[in-house]
Amino acid sequence: MTTTEEAIIQETAAYVQELLTGEGSGHDWWHIYRVWNNARHIAAKEAEANLFIVELAALLHDIGDHKFHSGDETVGPRMAKEWLEKYTLSHTNIEHVCTIIKDLSFKGAGTTSEMQSIEGQIVQDADRLDAIGAIGIARTFAYGGHKNRQLYDPHVKPEMHDSFEAYKSSTAPTINHFYEKLLLLKNRMHTHTAKEIAADRHRYMEDFLERFYQEWEGER
Template identity: 70%
Template sequence: MSERPALIQTTANHIQSLLSGEGSGHDWWHIYRVWQNAKNIAKNEQADLFIVELAALLHDIADHKFHGGDDTVGPRVAREWLESLQVEEPAIQHICLIIKEISFKGAGTISAMSSLEGRIVQDADRLDAIGAIGIGRAFAYGGHKGREMYNPEIKPILHDSFEAYKTASAPTINHFYEKLLLLKDRMHTTSAKAMAEKRHQFMEEFLEQFYQEWEGK
């Protein structure tokens, strides 16, 4: 048991070395925020903090968005890392399942989590996708992918499959309607729901201002 804090810190150091300086909004500081949020949420949920912390740290170790849409890479790379640390197999299986299930898969699909720990990490990840930081990350990723900021001629699509969602390349503003504005009502935990309300409101205010400025007002 005493080894667990050391395993968590070693993992944090590893992820920091891998993702520091990344420019799409999926950098070390994203991981750090998700990690801290997940710990705070877990305090009220009587969850296994060891699982929560490692899953939060490893959830984007090999994101499908940067591996040709392959959503098996993340769990596989996470398993390799955890095995190198000699983490117990049941914990590895639990953490890898969280990583497999965590991604948003489209407005018309269900992203069910199999455990309390998974729901906590998913809430923490989704909180970082909304509000002021979520807006910044959305435009950082859109620029990284060479997407238009906004095009009023291209309407949002509520994707009904993970494949359709993964292959979409619409302007960044569309992403608000295709994902970000939907996340408030998909939070699992009481504390995440409360935090999401304020962040959701900020996004709505941002969009209202954005459209006014677009029309020169």
């Protein structure tokens, strides 16, 4: 990257940190920080990726998450565009970042969210890696508590949502989220690097769930 691009990245990081520090649902600055690091790690293995686009999209991907704006998917891309238009960036680069943010979210087990660029695939992989493994487990329960959801109810079965609207409106217990999203992510990674990391994190979640059910029944 050029010196100017590096300066934009640092200013963007500072902006996002100020905006999201202290957020309590698992979508805080430290989530962004981890996704940013994940994305840089993956991009280092993908020689054809534009690192500037990857870093901007990773940093800005959650500044207007639909979950906190009544399901409105346009808020995030709009906020990102407003921020990026402060700089002398090309229309193509701004639109590329905003498209990645628009298409990033998981939209339900029965839906697909295709990424057209390698940069988008890297950022989506990086974000999904932060949704699984030990960090993913912690974030899942943080979000469940934030939304005042039950921990687990064996009478409420997971639902494989066939639309984004159904997925967004779900109020199921937190454990169901593992089956409705988290355990599906391993097979939805794009890059070889993310697939390797995801396999290990996936096994950790399986071990956690096995232990959870044992403790639920008083077996351990």
